[in-house]
Amino acid sequence: MTLHERIQLLVTAFLLILLVAAAAGAYVVGQRDHLVERSDAYDAARDEANDLLTAYVDQEVGVRGYVITGDESFLDSYYQGQQDAERSRSALRRILPPTDPDLHASVDAVEAAAEQWHERSAEPEIQATAEGRDALAAAVVGSRVGRELFDELRGAITRLRDGIRAEDERTKRSLALARRQINIALAVAIAAGVVLLLVMSIALRRWSTQPLAAITLALRDVAAGDLERRIPSVGPRDVAALGADAELMRRRIVTELDSARRAEQALRGRGGVISALRDELSPTQQPLPTSITVAAAFEPVKGVLAGDWYDVLCLDDGCVAVCLIDVSGHGQATGVFALQAKNLMLAGLRQERDAGDVLGWMAASLGDTGDSFLTGFVAKIDPGDGSCRYASAGHLPALVTHDHRVEELGPTGPLLGPLPGEWSTRETQLSPGSVLVLYTDGVTEARGPADDDFGEERLRAVVAARAGEHPQAVVSTVVDAVHDHARGAAHDDLTLVATRWLPRPDPGGA
Numbered sequence: 001m002t003l004h005e006r007i008q009l010l011v012t013a014f015l016l017i018l019l020v021a022a023a024a025g026a027y028v029v030g031q032r033d034h035l036v037e038r039s040d041a042y043d044a045a046r047d048e049a050n051d052l053l054t055a056y057v058d059q060e061v062g063v064r065g066y067v068i069t070g071d072e073s074f075l076d077s078y079y080q081g082q083q084d085a086e087r088s089r090s091a092l093r094r095i096l097p098p099t100d101p102d103l104h105a106s107v108d109a110v111e112a113a114a115e116q117w118h119e120r121s122a123e124p125e126i127q128a129t130a131e132g133r134d135a136l137a138a139a140v141v142g143s144r145v146g147r148e149l150f151d152e153l154r155g156a157i158t159r160l161r162d163g164i165r166a167e168d169e170r171t172k173r174s175l176a177l178a179r180r181q182i183n184i185a186l187a188v189a190i191a192a193g194v195v196l197l198l199v200m201s202i203a204l205r206r207w208s209t210q211p212l213a214a215i216t217l218a219l220r221d222v223a224a225g226d227l228e229r230r231i232p233s234v235g236p237r238d239v240a241a242l243g244a245d246a247e248l249m250r251r252r253i254v255t256e257l258d259s260a261r262r263a264e265q266a267l268r269g270r271g272g273v274i275s276a277l278r279d280e281l282s283p284t285q286q287p288l289p290t291s292i293t294v295a296a297a298f299e300p301v302k303g304v305l306a307g308d309w310y311d312v313l314c315l316d317d318g319c320v321a322v323c324l325i326d327v328s329g330h331g332q333a334t335g336v337f338a339l340q341a342k343n344l345m346l347a348g349l350r351q352e353r354d355a356g357d358v359l360g361w362m363a364a365s366l367g368d369t370g371d372s373f374l375t376g377f378v379a380k381i382d383p384g385d386g387s388c389r390y391a392s393a394g395h396l397p398a399l400v401t402h403d404h405r406v407e408e409l410g411p412t413g414p415l416l417g418p419l420p421g422e423w424s425t426r427e428t429q430l431s432p433g434s435v436l437v438l439y440t441d442g443v444t445e446a447r448g449p450a451d452d453d454f455g456e457e458r459l460r461a462v463v464a465a466r467a468g469e470h471p472q473a474v475v476s477t478v479v480d481a482v483h484d485h486a487r488g489a490a491h492d493d494l495t496l497v498a499t500r501w502l503p504r505p506d507p508g509g510a
Helices: 003-069 074-095 101-128 134-142 145-223 237-281 330-351 355-366 455-465 471-486
Strands: 291-298 308-313 321-326 376-381 388-393 398-402 405-409 425-429 434-439 492-499
Touching: 003 074, 003 101, 003 145, 003 237, 074 101, 101 145, 145 237, 237 291, 237 330, 237 471, 291 308, 291 471, 308 330, 308 492, 321 330, 321 434, 321 492, 330 355, 330 376, 355 376, 355 388, 355 398, 376 434, 388 398, 398 455, 405 425, 405 455, 434 455, 434 471, 471 492
Parallel strands: none
Antiparallel strands: 291 492, 308 321, 321 376, 376 388, 388 425, 398 405, 398 434, 434 492
């Protein structure tokens, strides 16, 4: 993951924790508000239950006063008490939560007990007194049925009041718990935020500050002259890529300094003739089409004069020619033979010969080469459509990348030297971003400490890993891999050429 992606992940986690904390807090607050409403309802219900008891007591006092005195004014409190009781029962049914069926059943029990008292005691006593039947009224009163029925009514009201009080106390305990939960949720949210901020601080230090500090320290050492100091590729993918690019730059500088030292050594030892041959074997310097990008590495084993040479040039038919020749041997005679082969190959290409015909024409023009021979590869690439026609004179298989697949372009004829031969032309199609890699045996035959060659398998793996990238990245990676494998002086000339075909969009197109 890149640094940006990791930061996004941390921020997302922080927001999720905040959302969860907010949701939990909202839920607990909602529960608290619900409990507050229930507590208020129970407080109001307790008041109504007290008023209900007062209403029935007023009725009982009114009945007793009327029966004893016969004064009808006592009945005013009886009838008013009935109205007050009806109002209190209705208020209780409205106030009590529907989730408390037991309390609603208690209100119904109070109403039923009141009806029994009215029907069997209060109304008969009032009717008997009103009709002047004092004996009947006294008998009803003396039977103590009224007292028992009113005690049952009073007991029903008491049970209702006890039930309301019990639910109110339970609700208040739940309310206190909810308030503690709110405090706990708030504390947890604050603690989680602090912990996540600490995690973000530590993560940013590990993902950004420390890797960048390591890369910066290495760059400062390199800038101070320690060119062997490797620049680490550490941290997230994008930060590691920065270190890798800086390491490629350092290795490129080291390679160029080594080439300059070898050039200076060769020039001092061999003089102007060697310098002239070197210049003649140098690649042609000319602008290439925008769809063609080239990078190369050249490391002669003995100074700057070698039997290897490469060139990339534009032809009159619009194609781009990519050539590489590996002449056997080293020294001035080899350099002269290499220059002769180069002049013939370039002349054949400028005559618009096909790739295989160029090799045949070279062989005929060179005639008897004695003990000298060469291998070579020549390709003509159409910069417009990516078609590639090539021929190989016994040379090592060229490599062409297609995404992360590598195609080999093997020989189309024998090596070029004292024996006659024929060379055919073959064709392959480059895809956008394809890289054509040409190399000499100085790459594949580089020996490591275990006396094992670098080999074509390692080369294919390195090229496949850099498929589609800039040719300079391909060349630098291969050369670094060869150096890491060899860990010592080279035994043969090393030449490597990478050519990428990547068509550019038409700026004038739709």
